[in-house]
Amino acid sequence: MTLPMRRWLLVLAPALLTLLLGGGAARADTPTAQTFGIQPASATEPDSRGTFSYSVTPGALVKDHVAVWNYGDQPLTLRLYPADAFNTDSGGYDVLPEGKPSTQAGSWVRTAADSLTLPARSRQIVPFTLAVPATASPGDHAAGIVVSLRRESKDAKGNAVTVDQRVGARVQIRVSGALHAELKVLDARAVYHPSLNPLDSGRTTVSYSVRNTGNVRLGGRQAVRVSNLLGSIATGAAPADLQELLPGNTVSYHFDVSGSYPVLWSTAGITVDPLAVGADKDPQLSSTVAKQGFASIPWALLVVLLPFALIGYALRQRRHNRLTGIPALPAPVVAGALLAAALLLGQLPLAPHASAAEAGTLASPADTGTLAFDYETGHDDDAIDVLTSGLCPAAGDYLAVRITGAGFPAEGAPLTGTVAAAAYRRAANGGYVLPLANTLRVVANRSGAGPLHGAYTVTASCRAKVAPTSLRDFTGVLNFGTPTSWQAVTVAPPGVIQEAAADPQTGTAPTAGQTGAAPAGAAPGVRRTAAVRTASSGTPVGSWLVMGAGVLLLGWIGVPYARRRLAGRGAGEDVK
Incomplete structure (x- = not known):
């Protein structure tokens, strides 16, 4: 910053999205309703191309034209410059700001003018050249030709504010040579988050990155599923398709999947199917799959069952010391614990689990x-x-x-x-x-x-x-x-x-x-509700197994207790 109180604000014009996602004629509206735009052109007039797209050999020299428009009612002085393109972490398409030097395809482009003054409601055709280095690597290289309007103003506190509004036209270059199309899943992680409800399946947070390790731009279709040791499968709502991932760029994902019941160990599987972008003719495309194991422990359920296990242990210890009679624990306490266990296990078949009917x-x-x-x-x-x-x-x-x-x-x-x-x-x-x-x-x-x-x-x-x-x-x-x-x-x-x-x-x-x-x-x-699909619509196998284990626990606790209770009553009757 050149002044201590100076703030530089970058305001992306709505039509910058046209640049980012591959549109044709880009147009921006300024805060005072002045509009300007840019699009591919011939030497005499704008043409119908949506973007600049070239198939070239190393060392090639291409000459072309770009049309810059002033749609507004006032003259405008606009900056015109080329810049490298890249993907943001979320998968968006962006270009370097003015002043940050380009080292890739943006440095191959030279416009005949870097500043234009356009009368109201006029256009100007600007020639430019694309000089591909003889050492250019095979594959896709991306850039943009950007037109920007910079204005100075002051905010309520008197601070200087620069509003830089940009639109642009994309430049897509494919250099001849050996092509390699590949997407890889990196840094896959999965973390299970148990629910406070012991009957709920909880959720799994899955995060990963997709990197274009080839030399051609690619789209991609993705799928994520979580499976447990019992074979239950939950598929989270599919991440949005990759629209265009440039070579060497990475996009990151982070979201939750519900529906897989925790049975100590689960696996998150991520599949990405590469897709050609537009009319690109790419070499053979192969899917990439990554798997990540993680602990999925039903802590809430274990916490609920722990007291019952302790009661059973105490009763079993008493059994070795006393042949008949009531355990030292008060009968109401034991009866209440058994009743609570019965109610809990009776609800397990109704435990929430994802199904197609619940999605949406x-x-x-x-x-x-x-x-x-x-x-x-x-x-x-x-x-x-x-x-x-x-x-x-x-x-x-x-x-x-x-x-x-x-x-x-x-x-x-x-x-x-x-x-x-x-x-x-x-x-x-x-x-x-x-x-x-x-x-x-x-x-x-x-x-x-x-x-x-x-x-x-x-x-x-x-x-x-x-x-x-x-x-x-x-x-x-x-x-x-x-x-x-x-x-x-x-x-x-x-x-x-x-x-x-x-x-x-x-x-x-x-x-x-x-x-x-x-x-x-x-x-x-x-x-x-996030859409979730599971492999079955009935009661999860895990729920039945846990319920069966609970029934055995009840039997282990309740049957000896009932026998001792009856034996104690019989002894009392004999005394009488």
Whole structure:
């Protein structure tokens, strides 16, 4: 920092998500409703490419162009620079900030200008060159060309604040040579957390990292299951698919799995199936599997049964010293202990265990809101912002947007990654402003949907970070009259999306986590349960075994006691 009181705040424009997740034309809205953007172009005009993608040989020199737009009503001075790309710990796609030197693919790109002054409502085509080093390694290399707007202001305390807003276009480079596609699971850990309820199965916290140890970018489908010595299997809600993991990068996961009854020792198994990204032609893809054993001891149940075991031990000791009569322990105490044990063991068949019927959440019409688009008509290559009618049920929820309709898979195709709801701007209506990370054309091409036609539903789903179960949905519909043009059924009120600007006091937008009020439109009493599946829907084998052991314990304690009791009564009758 150049001044003691100076704070540098980096505010990522909504359309930066387009850069991070591979969209086409990127556009940013500034706090004063000035907009700017960037997209691939020819020497004369912008083109239809979603990203810059090249297949080259070492030492190749590529010349291309990028279009920079000023959509606003005022002149703008913008910075233009290339930067290395990388994955964040959570799997997001990011680029180095300006001022941090690039050492990989970002250093291969040179733009003809690093600063542009654009009149209102204008664009400029900027040439750039991609010089691939002769020593470049085979495989994928990623970078971005970023345009940024930096503004100076002061907060309420008089501190200098710099707001740096960025959008960009991705640069994907594949250098020819031997390709190797591989994902590895590293640092797998599993820890069992017993429930205070001795009849509950508790939960297992599983954490691990997935690293791309090959030289091509990869997606991935994941599965995690926990099994015990008795063969009972619990499968946690599947982690979200890896969208794109760059070579040498790592993404980490941490979540809970319920449903496996503790029987002293269990095993967590993690499977990751590599997937090609987009139209990439990768070498043979092989799954990776990691297993981690861990202790799963039912401490609560053992604590409950321990007094019964002590009572049995005491009675057995007395048996050696006295042939008849009542034990030294008062009869009511022993009778109460036996009754408590009987009640406890009688409930074991009803012990909670996960099943397909228990998975999911309670759905109701109140869980669904509306999704409005920022303009009434548009094209399949437009950058789109959508507005939710309310908030997610909890401030810590995540949001993911997908599209369903003709040509897309039944589950839909993603329009964004899974992003913390608190990261999005809040609008005047109390909802979120969600910039779609990909243009509809890019999504259709990647999904093999072909020309778009008819009605398509766009759904923003509130969910936990790693559980796909929806906690609340917001839906909107686009009608495609032609393969390239659409009309929105629901349109956001004029200015609402644009006015969802950064707080002038802090330079950041208010989030759901910063408000004390309950989320607007949240359904009261919504039960949120992580989806869990088990191998069987009946009583767990472990429960029956524990119950059987309890019955034997009761017999061991109760039968000798009853015999001594009867013997004592008989002796008393003889005396009479």
